[in-house]
Amino acid sequence: MSHRTTSSVFGTLLGYAPGGVAAYSCDYESASDAQYPKRSAFRSYLDGIYMGYKWQCVEFARRWIYLNHGYIFDDISMAYDIFQLRSVRDVVTNSRLPLQAFANGSKSPPQPGSLLIWDQGGEFSETGHVAIVTEVFADKLRVAEQNLDHEIWPEGCNYSRELPATTTQEGEYWLQCSFNDATILGWMTQTDNSLYAQPTIATDKQLFALRSRYAKAQVDPQKSWLNVANEDEAAYVKAMHGDKLSAVSADQYRYYTLSETAQLTLQRATNELHGLFMHATDYVLENPALLDKFNLPRAILGKIRQSWDNRLNQLITSRFDFSMTPQGLKVYEYNCDSASCYMESAKIQGKWAHHYGVHEGQDSGKDLFNNLVNAWRKSQAKGLVHILHDCDPEEIYHALFIQQTLKSAGIASKMVSGISSLKWDPQGNILDVQGESIHWVWKTWSWETALDQIRSECEADQALGEHYEPAWERGQTPRLADILLHKNIMIFEPLWTLIPSNKAILPVLWSLFPNHPLLLQADFELNADLQASGYVTKPIVGRCGANIQLVDQDQDIIEATGGGFAAQEQIYQALFPLPLVDGYYVQVCTFTAAGKYAGSCLRVDASMIISKESDCMALRFVNDEALLSQQAVIN
Known part of the structure; x- marks a missing residue:
């Protein structure tokens, strides 16, 4: 005006x-x-x-x-x-x-x-x-x-x-x-009168049904299709013992499809859920009683809050795990810290489809690499990034793949296997084997691995309060915790990702957004509603599907896994099983780059619980009309 x-x-x-x-x-x-x-x-x-x-x-x-x-x-x-x-x-x-x-x-x-x-x-x-x-x-x-x-x-x-x-x-x-x-x-x-309103078009539920498909058999099925001249692909071939997407020989030709409507639904859900998890993270950090339920060492709480205040927009990679069925889309959890399967989605499944002549629909991870490159370009990482990884074969190819995204973003990087080659200098900085100071780190280790190293000493020394700083001695090898919690080192993913990655966030989300269509009811205590619906017990800190138990409406255990997280506190989440498609339980995963939807993939298993050993399989997004017409022919 x-x-x-x-x-x-x-x-x-x-x-x-x-x-x-x-x-x-x-x-x-x-x-x-x-x-x-x-x-x-x-x-x-x-x-x-x-x-x-x-x-x-x-x-x-x-x-x-x-x-x-x-x-x-x-x-x-x-x-x-x-x-x-x-x-x-x-x-x-x-x-x-x-x-x-x-x-x-x-x-x-x-x-x-x-x-x-x-x-x-x-x-x-x-x-x-x-x-x-x-x-x-x-x-x-x-x-x-x-x-x-x-x-x-x-x-x-x-x-x-x-x-x-x-x-x-x-x-x-x-x-x-x-x-x-x-x-x-x-x-x-807000009115009951829908005259002249935009019609609410009922989406055909079959558009959310996963379908198993098969590529045509190859004349020479043993022919290599991954380029071992590329370090990440060579490491992948070594880890998988060959050029293959699935570890199961009988599944080399298998892939799955979802509709374009399902893809759009996953994209919107991912972006919305990221916002919900960020809101819940802030809520937890502002409520000490809730924060106590996350079982974090008191000595690092100040650093977590500082990380949240200063590095909210510094997330590079994260992954949501979903159950998508014709009955609805529900999120299981959010892996904000050291999320895996990026290379399988962004690179391997696309090359698999090209080799096996699969042209149906679009590759669900076709934009993921470029989205990660853009996330790095927008990040604060301006100097040399040290990529810290363990000797696990999956971690090696994952780290090498991330190095390629850094290279495409114009950011120099250096691989560091383990930490035994790192040393303290006289000023308390950490140096690599060539004597270069470490200031930026991308890691495959979870933050919880570092926290396990300091829990006992923090609990023993109550004087630390919320002000933990690594101790150092010139020439000695730093611990992982010393590196990740060093005041002069910026870590990806940021320390605050400990909060949304912890399963204790799930009951908090349900309390903040009750009956949200994307969420499953969750609580810190087992209640009558969960018992009536069937429920899942999860350790608040766990990885790769370890120490999970599925209980049905009759209170019978229908599936359970072992692992090293049995001593952790547990939460209870409503049971919403994965769809069983052609012999496999199928979990849809979506990836983010800088907190926004960046691509999708699938994990499958004969068990109802997805674990570290669960296979990745190719996912293709198919035109709605084509998918429904295929279904009509089948019926």
């Missing part, structure tokens, strides 16, 4: 919307470091309910409808995703209320309190935008919002701006956007 001339600093009161709900400036560049010293200070809560980031458009919209109506919409990745929602949650009753979407030009005009939604693009390039409708006229509409221009609203107005509107003779209500390069999708209204 032309009469606005003054941009306000972050947090300035801009005005009050109907109901007395305040709107604030979201000019992040002017935010005070003293008032907002860490990232968690930017998170907005009301009555213990997370509203969003201060003072973004989504935060205002959620806070306004909560204060005025007592319900909230689900967490979304971007503001434009709100247009896909079809319900809101009444906070008091924990029930779902219908939310109708009306496209711009609908014969059902917006109402005061409707959510006005902009698509991504132009002025709202990546995020879209949301505003609250305050008044509706035949020729204009007024809205209240945050994170547009950071300017104080006109005096005496309970809205931020007006949008021109046109009502046609047919009764269509059209809004004109203030920006030539932005698009108004429409408005969302």
Whole structure:
């Protein structure tokens, strides 16, 4: 609006919307470091309910409808995703209320309190935008919002701006956007009346069914198809004892398919769940009683908080594990720390498909390598990155694959097998065998491996408090914990990934987002609901499917694994079995690069529990119509 001339600093009161709900400036560049010293200070809560980031458009919209109506919409990745929602949650009753979407030009005009939604693009390039409708006229509409221009609203107005509107003779209500390069999708209204609303198209459940397929037999099945001149591929061939994707000879021709709709669902779920896990991580770090349940050494809690405040956006790799069936999509857990299977997804399955002549659909990991390269380019790693790995064959090829992504990102790296060649220098820095200081590290070891080395000494010395620092002696070999917790060494993945990777996060998520469609009920204690549904016991810290027990509705153990994590505290999660497809239980995994969806893969096993020995198999995303027509022929 032309009469606005003054941009306000972050947090300035801009005005009050109907109901007395305040709107604030979201000019992040002017935010005070003293008032907002860490990232968690930017998170907005009301009555213990997370509203969003201060003072973004989504935060205002959620806070306004909560204060005025007592319900909230689900967490979304971007503001434009709100247009896909079809319900809101009444906070008091924990029930779902219908939310109708009306496209711009609908014969059902917006109402005061409707959510006005902009698509991504132009002025709202990546995020879209949301505003609250305050008044509706035949020729204009007024809205209240945050994170547009950071300017104080006109005096005496309970809205931020007006949008021109046109009502046609047919009764269509059209809004004109203030920006030539932005698009108004429409408005969302909480009502039972669906007349003129966007239809909720029921997705055929068969689009979420995994299917087993087979490539054509090869004339020369022993022919090599991986290039052993490449170090990572040579290491993979050595680990697998040949050019193969599956360790089972009978499965060399087998692959699986999912629909493009399933792919889009996995992408949206991954991005949304990453946000939920990050919110839960912040919530845990702000609640000492919850943090105690994660069984972390007290001496490193300060470092974890510092890592969270300083390195929230420094995640490179992470992996979600899902069960996808026609009955729904549910996440089991989030592997933020030292996630595996990247090379199998990004490189091996694509070469397998080329060799075996599989052209059906698209390779589920085709963009993963480039997404990782872009994540490294955006990271703070500017100098030499030391890649620390163990002598495990899988870790070796995984580390060599990551080295290729670093090389493509223009970042120099050096492989370090084990840590016996590393030494302390006189100043307390850690040097490699050539005498170069270590400042940036990517590792295959989990953080928990390092924590095991310091738990006993931290527990014995209560004076350490939350201020653990490695002890060092010139010329001596540092321990893994000394390297990973060194104040002058930046580790990928960051220390804060200990929180979302710990299974104790699962009950926290369920308490924060009860009945969320992507989550399984989880609790720190076994309760009647879990017993009635069947449940899974998991150690809060564990790897590769170790020490897991599946219990059915009759309280009979239907599957269990051993391992080295039996002494860990446990959580209980609702039983939602993997689909059994052509003799294998199949788990869908999605990868992130810098916290965003980057690709997918499959893990399969004759057991209901996926473990370190479970095979990876190729996954192809197939056009919906083609997949359904194949199914019709089969039937």
